[in-house]
Amino acid sequence: MSQQINPRKGDLNSFTIAGTNITIKADDCILLRSSNGNIDYVARVLQVNEGSVKIRWYYRPEETREGRKRFHGKKEVLLSNHTDTQTTGTIQGKCVVHSYEDYIQLERAGVDDYFCRFEYDAAKKRVVRIKSLYCECNMPYNPDEFMVQCDGCKRWFHPRCKNMTNKRAKQLEEFFCSTECSNGDANASEN
Structure with missing residues (x-):
């Protein structure tokens, strides 16, 4: 009303x-x-x-x-x-x-x-401040910057923080932020 x-x-x-x-x-x-x-x-x-x-x-x-x-x-x-x-x-x-x-x-x-x-x-x-922080640099998301999502833990990262260029990150078929994520350990720890 x-x-x-x-x-x-x-x-x-x-x-x-x-x-x-x-x-x-x-x-x-x-x-x-x-x-x-x-x-x-x-x-x-x-x-x-x-x-x-x-x-x-x-x-x-x-x-x-x-x-x-x-x-x-x-x-x-x-x-x-x-x-x-x-x-x-x-x-x-x-x-x-x-x-x-x-x-x-x-x-x-x-x-x-x-x-x-x-x-x-x-x-x-x-x-x-807002609560949602991303990447290893713990910064809020910038809609003007490209980010890549880890296929393991589903977190978002700046390619530069993972020592990659944006061009290289866009070419990847899969991206894992760490060895643990690529082995599936990230998903197991979330459950």
Whole structure:
């Protein structure tokens, strides 16, 4: 059962970006014009008001203290706890921020498609990590990098971490990450 929320005075259900047919409402993801014009910012609309929106910022990995890591995808953003109010005139348009699981299922990501799997605590300046780590390097999966799955233990590995090129890994009919996996010991230990 959905609960109806009565807007406060000055709150709107939606607004249309001037000169377009793009309607913005609460819970939409939007692109905001940056002050330097280099790259647009990504945010989630929390509330629409007359002439402004209350938003929750997404950070790009390079905007955090930890910076961009090898496992970050090109289109990855981190949902922060940083909220703000922006004028509607700074909104460039809509975008879509997918869950990581939905993003890797896309046949082809569009220019306005992003994904999020981490949260960023802006006050503490730290990233909240996900639990799924892969390979011997214990890094989260990067959808922009090729990985190979072990036919024994079913774990995923970066070819470079197994001293292989991507080209060589793609040519393999079978891949075993260790001697134990090739002997079937990995499957026996899982049961």
